[in-house]
Amino acid sequence: MMRTRPLKVALLGCGVVGSEVTRIMTTHADDLTQRIGAPVELVGIAVRRPDRVREGVPAELITTDATALVKRDDIDVVVEVIGGIEPARTLITTAFEHGASVVSANKALLAQDGAALHAAAEKHGVDLYYEAAVAGAIPLVRPLRESLAGDKVNRVLGIVNGTTNFILDKMDSSGAGYSEALDEATALGYAEADPTADVEGFDAAAKAAILAGIAFHTRVRLDDVYREGMTEVTAADFASAKQMGCTIKLLAICERAADGRSVTARVHPAMIPLTHPLASVREAYNAVFIEADAAGQLMFYGPGAGGSPTASAVLGDLVAVCRNKVAGTTGPGESAYTRLPVSTMGDVVTRYHISLDVADKPGVLAQVATVFAEHGVSIDTVRQQGKDGEASLVVVTHRAADAALSATVEALRKLDTVRGVASIMRVEGE
Amino acid sequence: MMRTRPLKVALLGCGVVGSEVTRIMTTHADDLTQRIGAPVELVGIAVRRPDRVREGVPAELITTDATALVKRDDIDVVVEVIGGIEPARTLITTAFEHGASVVSANKALLAQDGAALHAAAEKHGVDLYYEAAVAGAIPLVRPLRESLAGDKVNRVLGIVNGTTNFILDKMDSSGAGYSEALDEATALGYAEADPTADVEGFDAAAKAAILAGIAFHTRVRLDDVYREGMTEVTAADFASAKQMGCTIKLLAICERAADGRSVTARVHPAMIPLTHPLASVREAYNAVFIEADAAGQLMFYGPGAGGSPTASAVLGDLVAVCRNKVAGTTGPGESAYTRLPVSTMGDVVTRYHISLDVADKPGVLAQVATVFAEHGVSIDTVRQQGKDGEASLVVVTHRAADAALSATVEALRKLDTVRGVASIMRVEGE
Incomplete structure (x- = not known):
């Protein structure tokens, strides 16, 4: 039962992802027809620079007038791979108004305006899909929205930025410092000329917002996500991590509170045990660990970026x-019925690894331990190393609220016997 | 926009999976209503032994007349967790005829009669879904059918049986033999009293048939799957694997031929490098590696069996x-349009690790090498170890057709200087 009128697709953006989408739509046209139940035809490609040479992209489809393209009433689906907030948002909204469904790879926009866009799609009876916005080719949005639709997700823990994972992996394997590893990532094309969005965690935070919203059936916006970049991670931190049987990853962590009444979403570097499946995620690969009531622990692994994986x-x-x-229907829309509030970082329960430079004299450990006790933070292990009148004290805490842990560190800084806080890092995945 | 008439669900089977399905449907009723857009009500549970105590299962829903239950015209969905071919097949077909969609966890039935069942569902305009039939809670059917619907899958390589992975993992970590490891698996409830379906690879073969069919958009039946169990794997094989930087896993492997004109599906033990992500899959966990043209390499990991994960x-x-x-539609049905033939094991291209007991005298290696050359099989590495007039020769081949490799082994057995073939194992994942 094959429909013969082709579905018409407009493509917004023709960079690495857009040209790969064009290539696959052309070379795999027969397969796509079979799988959809109707032929699918690319009828227009909106670009900013029409003169740029794009191999394999039909020149007659190129236009600079994206607005006119999405206003065409014969368009069935708009594929948006421009990125950024505007003009993407207006174009997507206009597409909805003209009856087109939208497929987007735009994590920033979805993290900021997901709710409004979902509402607009629903109002016009069309679809908004965005698997490519989170972790490239790795199926995450669909498994969370559909495969786990009968389960209760409690935690999402993931490496969702390939650039930073490449840098941290290099630091771990070669002992290199941050700058050196960043240079290598830039030279190999894993980091952009301005790496801020990646290394400061903005990219991962947008993905965390999207994942948290879907996982917990609520709304989490980019602003709700606590964010720390990984530019301060040092070779010394990796040495400390190794002594603990850990490595360091930039993690996106979305959690349902123990009482089920709130959720949190955060991005920061953290030590994780080498035995954790995320510890062995190398180079620019991404992986996301999901914990659900009935399913238990699931992990999804793959290339998190790049033209081809994103196009897939x-x-x-x-x-x-x-x-x-073709079926005259739409897929599952936004599912944010729980309306769970998003708690701040201070409420997150985590563990700290704290490395202190202290005076090498009796009583220091007692002083330090007292500060932890006064803040209600219980100590898991302490390691003391002294030489030449100086000493270092490495403390790993039990689980406590981040606010209490961070207040403990502030109080430690004020001790006369503490010369400096060499490093603070959270410990996750245990 | 919430529909108030509840959707009515009939459950066939109430063992570990069925009771967990019942529990979740009861405790998570409000969430399910929100996610579906209508309330969902369990209206009957067909069992063989009505007198058995089932905690949390409403006694008034229990019936022994499964046929009458699936014939009820008010049933919207039938959930089949009985397993086996009959009566499951007849009950599912009857459910279709009476307008019900079916959710099944029945790998044996899907592997044997998937095409006929899909055709019956399509004829009656209802759905047949079976994510639970392959690797428990791990989303595989949906990612292959939907997430990768715009890509070209070339290879599926997976650990899809938890019992055998538990046994092999024990053998690897403790040096135990097969029987000892099986005893431990049985004692811990990972292996059934009669472990044949697991250890002889029948269970994995059914899953391989289902995965290959979906991955390559063709039909692969259980009979098409080459199958070798893992009961012959020895502690000595693990020692050999370690010397090569490998471990041994029971793998389900589905491949598209290099020319794209046929596919293969097989289950057998194989050595894989310790650096391969599948090598670190421990205990009874499952994991499936998927290679696709655009997506690259993806891996899906999680619990492959058990009441709760399967219920999820x-x-x-x-x-x-x-x-x-609710939407008055159906999801994607069978997609078997490529009708690619399934090649036999002889055509599969793989590598062999062969361990020979040979006479410790000059010229043996030359003789052995000649046999390989005569069969067109190229040698990657040879390791010779001799003591007390006896010697062992370990040969790892380059890639060659399985038929050529197996003919080589037969010819080696006939050499006077070869006293025995100590072990033969394929090498995968490189």
Whole structure:
């Protein structure tokens, strides 16, 4: 039962992802037709620089007028791979108003305006799909929205930024410092000329917001996500991590509170045990660990970025929304019925690894231990190393509220016997 | 926009999976209502032994007449967790005829009669979903059918049986022999009293058939899957594997031929490098590695069996088919349009690790090497170890057709200088 009128697709953006989408739509046209149940035709590609040479992209489809393209009433699906907030948001909204479903790879926009966009899609009876916005080709949005739709997700713990994982992996394996590892990542094309969005955790925070919202059936915006970058991580931190049988990863962590009444989302570097499956995620790969009541622990692993992997995710969504168009229906929309509030970082329960430079004299440990006790923070292990009148004290805490841990560190800084706090890092994944 | 008439669900089977499905449907009723867009009600549970005590299962729903239950015209979805071919097949077909969609966890039935069942579902305009049939809670069917619907899958390589992975992991970590490790698995409840279906690879073969069919958009039946169990794997094989930087796993491998014109599916023990992500899959966990043109390498990891994980997968499907019912549509059906033939094991290209007991005298290696050359099999590495007039020769080949490799082994057995073939194992994942 094959429909013969082709579904018409407009593509917004034709960079690395867009050209790969074009290539696959052209070379795999027959497969796509079979899988959708109707032919699918690329009818326009909106770009900013029409003169740029794009191999394999039909020149007659190129236009600079994205607005006119999304206003065409014959368009069934708009694929948005421009990125950023504007003009992407207005174009997507206009597409909805003209009856088109949208497939987007735009994590920043979804993290900021996901709720409004979902509402607009629902109002116009069309689909908004965005598997490619989180961790490239790794299926995460669909498993969370659909496969785990009958389960209760309690935790999402993931490496969702390939650039920073590449840098941290290099630091771990070679003993290099941050700058040196960043240089290598830049030279190999894993880091952009301005790496801020990656190394300061903005990219991962947007993904954490999207994942938390879907996982907990609530709304989490980018502003709700606590964020620390990884530019301060040192070779000494890696040495400390190794002594603990750990490595360091930049993690996106979304959790349901123990009482189930709130959620948290955060991005920061953390030590994780070498035995944890995320510890062995190398180079620019991504991986996301999901803990659910009935399913237990699941992990999804793969390339988190790049033209081809992102295009794979876009095409999977394209097939889905095209099938829905053929069937005259839409897929699952936003599911944010729990309306759980997002707690701040201070409420997050975690563990700290604290390395202190202290005076090498009797009574220091007692002083330090007293400060922990006064803040209600229980100590798991302490390691003291002294030489030449100086000493270092490495403390690993039990689980406590981040506010209490951070107040403990502030109080430690004020002790006369503490010469400095050499490093503070959270410990996760245990 | 919430529909108030509840969707009615009939459950066939109430063992470990069925009681967990019942429990979740009861305790998470409000969440399921929100996620589906309509309330969902369990209206009957067919069992063989009605007198058995089932905690938390409403006694008034229990019936022994499964046929009458699936014939009820008010049933929207039938959940089948009986397993086996009959009566499951007849009950599912009857459910379709009476307008019900079906969620099944039945790998044996899907592997044998998937095509006929899909055709019956399509004929009656209902859904057939079976995520729980392959690797428990790990989303695989949906990612392959939907997330990768715009990509071209070339290879699926997985650990899809928890019992055998537990046994092999024990053998690897403790140096135990097969029987000892099996005893431990039985004592801990990981192996059934009759472990044949697991250790002889029948269970994995059914899953391989299902995965290959979905991955390559063709039909692969259980009979098409080459199958070798893992009862012959010895502690000596693990020692050999370690010397090569490998471990041994029972793998399900589905491949598209290099020319794209055929596919293969097989289950057998194989050495894989310790650096391969599948090598670190411990205990009874499952993991599946998928290679696709655009997506690259993806891995999905989690608990492959057990009441709760399987129930999680069943409930995810239940939400999906209920949503489809509410929307008056059906999800993607069978996609077997490529009709690619399934090649036999002889055509599979693989590598052998062969361990020979040979006479410790000059010229043996030359003789052995000649046999390989005569069969067109190229040698990667040879290791010779001799003592007390006896010697062992360990040969690892380059990639060659399995038929050529197996003919080589037969010819080696006939050499006077070869006293025995101590072990033969394929090497995968490189």
